Amino acid sequence: MSAEDRCRHSVLACILPDRLGPxxxxxxxxxxxxxxxxxxxxxxVFLDLRGIRSPHLPLKIRAALERLGIEGKLGxxxxxxxxxxxxxxxxxxxxxxxxxxxxxxLLDPFGMEPASRxxxxxxxxxxxxxxxxxxxxxxxxxxxxxxxxxxxGVELARRLxxxxxxxxxxLWPVFTPPQRVHEEIRFDPDQEAxxxxxPLLFLARPLLxxxxxxxxxxxxxxxxxxxxxxxxxxxxxxxxxxxxxxGSLVGMLPLFQEHLQRRIAEGAGLGTSGNAYDTDFxxxxxxxxxxxxxxxxETAPGLSGQRDLFDRIDELSESWDSLIGRLQQRLGPExxxxxxxxxxxxxxxxxxxxxxxxxxxxxxxxxGPPGTLARAALLAPAPSRLLKRTVPLRIDGSHLEWxxxxxxxxxxxxxxxxxxxxxxxxxxxxERLYYRIRCHEGPMLWAYTHxxxxxxxxxxxxxxxxxx
Amino acid sequence: xLTRLNIAPVLTADHLRQTDxxxxxxxxxxxxxxxxxSPHIExxxxxxxxxxxxxxxxxxxxxxxxxxLRFISSCFSNLCSSAKDSxxxxxxxxxxxxVGSGGVVQNRTTRVATRVAWIEDxxxxxxxxxxxxxxxLSQFLFVEGGKDALWATHQVLRSQLFGAVVLWVRESxxxxxxxxxxxxxxxxxxxxxGAPLLLLCSxxxxxxxxxPVSLQMNMDPRTRRPRILQQSPRSxxxxxxxxxxxQTFRTRLHSA
Numbered sequence: 001m002s003a004e005d006r007c008r009h010s011v012l013a014c015i016l017p018d019r020l021g022p023x024x025x026x027x028x029x030x031x032x033x034x035x036x037x038x039x040x041x042x043x044x045v046f047l048d049l050r051g052i053r054s055p056h057l058p059l060k061i062r063a064a065l066e067r068l069g070i071e072g073k074l075g076x077x078x079x080x081x082x083x084x085x086x087x088x089x090x091x092x093x094x095x096x097x098x099x100x101x102x103x104x105x106l107l108d109p110f111g112m113e114p115a116s117r118x119x120x121x122x123x124x125x126x127x128x129x130x131x132x133x134x135x136x137x138x139x140x141x142x143x144x145x146x147x148x149x150x151x152x153g154v155e156l157a158r159r160l161x162x163x164x165x166x167x168x169x170x171l172w173p174v175f176t177p178p179q180r181v182h183e184e185i186r187f188d189p190d191q192e193a194x195x196x197x198x199p200l201l202f203l204a205r206p207l208l209x210x211x212x213x214x215x216x217x218x219x220x221x222x223x224x225x226x227x228x229x230x231x232x233x234x235x236x237x238x239x240x241x242x243x244x245x246x247g248s249l250v251g252m253l254p255l256f257q258e259h260l261q262r263r264i265a266e267g268a269g270l271g272t273s274g275n276a277y278d279t280d281f282x283x284x285x286x287x288x289x290x291x292x293x294x295x296x297x298e299t300a301p302g303l304s305g306q307r308d309l310f311d312r313i314d315e316l317s318e319s320w321d322s323l324i325g326r327l328q329q330r331l332g333p334e335x336x337x338x339x340x341x342x343x344x345x346x347x348x349x350x351x352x353x354x355x356x357x358x359x360x361x362x363x364x365x366x367x368g369p370p371g372t373l374a375r376a377a378l379l380a381p382a383p384s385r386l387l388k389r390t391v392p393l394r395i396d397g398s399h400l401e402w403x404x405x406x407x408x409x410x411x412x413x414x415x416x417x418x419x420x421x422x423x424x425x426x427x428x429x430x431e432r433l434y435y436r437i438r439c440h441e442g443p444m445l446w447a448y449t450h451x452x453x454x455x456x457x458x459x460x461x462x463x464x465x466x467x468x
Numbered sequence: 469x470l471t472r473l474n475i476a477p478v479l480t481a482d483h484l485r486q487t488d489x490x491x492x493x494x495x496x497x498x499x500x501x502x503x504x505x506s507p508h509i510e511x512x513x514x515x516x517x518x519x520x521x522x523x524x525x526x527x528x529x530x531x532x533x534x535x536x537l538r539f540i541s542s543c544f545s546n547l548c549s550s551a552k553d554s555x556x557x558x559x560x561x562x563x564x565x566x567v568g569s570g571g572v573v574q575n576r577t578t579r580v581a582t583r584v585a586w587i588e589d590x591x592x593x594x595x596x597x598x599x600x601x602x603x604x605l606s607q608f609l610f611v612e613g614g615k616d617a618l619w620a621t622h623q624v625l626r627s628q629l630f631g632a633v634v635l636w637v638r639e640s641x642x643x644x645x646x647x648x649x650x651x652x653x654x655x656x657x658x659x660x661x662g663a664p665l666l667l668l669c670s671x672x673x674x675x676x677x678x679x680p681v682s683l684q685m686n687m688d689p690r691t692r693r694p695r696i697l698q699q700s701p702r703s704x705x706x707x708x709x710x711x712x713x714x715q716t717f718r719t720r721l722h723s724a
Contacts, residue, residue: 323627327611327623331612331616331620335614336612338605338608338609338610339608341595341605347594351599381600382600383597384534384537384593384597439529442530443689444531466528466529467534468531
């Protein structure tokens, strides 16, 4: 291909790797400012090389692939239209047999649409018509494509048609590498570098503040970051992933503080881990941190740049995320939750935990006693406390005994029958008869048994909860 | 030389005045001029102080959880009805989702405070039972704090997102450190949040000088009703004069 041809015609390079991330795709920007990614199988990178005069471009691209450690095919197509160039890139030889993957790439090069069965049917139909190679496809009368193959055919015709040169460039999703946001502070060797947690936090705080401000300006919130400390000319990166995205320093700082504290404690300031961080920083207090660098790894959509003077809902939402983030980080993801009632008949399964982020930060008010769970009017409410494990009780006449207690029974209400919704023999065995037992000493207990009969002679009574 | 730059139009006070939002806010004085919150919440003839610790003690099964649930329900239904009386309802409220199914609106200060944090060290609460006692489960954030239950309470109070905080801890968790110091810290956090902190425990704590618990109640297991053991005179001033002790301390420092 001569330089003149490249200027006059559309030139497309297509790289078909096994898999490709945006960081790797960034490398190809040196060959063309217009690159596009297909982010599903078959993975592909398209480079628009129109007007680029470099005789050794294929060699350079191959060298870059090698250096990146990517194995994949490279094809470069030249044609009067982008559609022709694409066909040329995907099927370099005119006699090359078209497989389903190539047809998929031809029809939907940028992976905009979800893969469909229509494609398989289309490729089978092409085979039936005796069109197996790219040259045969190129010779196919384009006007007939629409009538024969419907929408897909028209789409293919649009890609191949020389006159509709603008169709593909219009669809081209220009790849823009994610912008990196990082802040760094480097200490003068003459100055005393921080060697302990407190000064380190003091110095890292403005960096965090600036990061939060920069993200806020882009309407983003912080999801994860890399904190790197340089000790003895060696960077020690650690990743902090937040369970809830944070948009302000107020929410971010406690999490960062805890992360830093934990890293320093883990690093064998206590002499337990034996890792590099430990030996460089904590155990050897003489070597301070010469550079602190915080880099944003992931972000989440945040608030709009303009603050609402009258409604604090955005701020509240941030405070809420910050609180939930702190609780989840320290206590674990399951420790803070909302409860949702379920339709299960067993009392212990009568509710299930819901993640706090599933509910809005501000509760909408409702009239009357809100959310009261309907229960038959004649039934007394379930107890406010349930034991995780039932405790066997022994009924001894007018007394009630369990391993460490003996209470006098004052009054017994029940039984309240709790049965599975479907009546089977197995279900009948799971039936529970619940009693409310008021004791002379005060507590009101909730116990059940599977047997029927007078309460005084019941066996196998299990304490399940109490009305606290 | 001045050049004409393509700058977005500046929002002036006139623009603001013209917006229907501000006009609506002006018409509803309840929003712009929120009356100061009462320092107490009255329930069952008992005045529970805001921004202070209320201790409810009683053996297991004496009814302290149920009393707390009734307190929370009545406390927030009062908030709803007061908002309804003040007539703070407009089409815009419907648009921004502040109107509940019954058409009750809460203003911007009270609607935030309808959440309740329920913190326990070992979780034994039965949310299903809570709902059957009339509590709205979407109102409750449950936290199982383990040995960090006190830390979780501090975090929840400092967030100032909750209208009430309930802490149910075993004696061992509080006794792990100095209880009076821990309670003092909690009291300061509660003061800052302006929310009542209800501390549920099995035994009433012995009181002393500068005891941080403002109201101490004990549940009678037979009647299942609370009786007041001690009410700190300090609780009278909670809410209005919260900063007074701090100011005194500063003055002393200054004079020294």
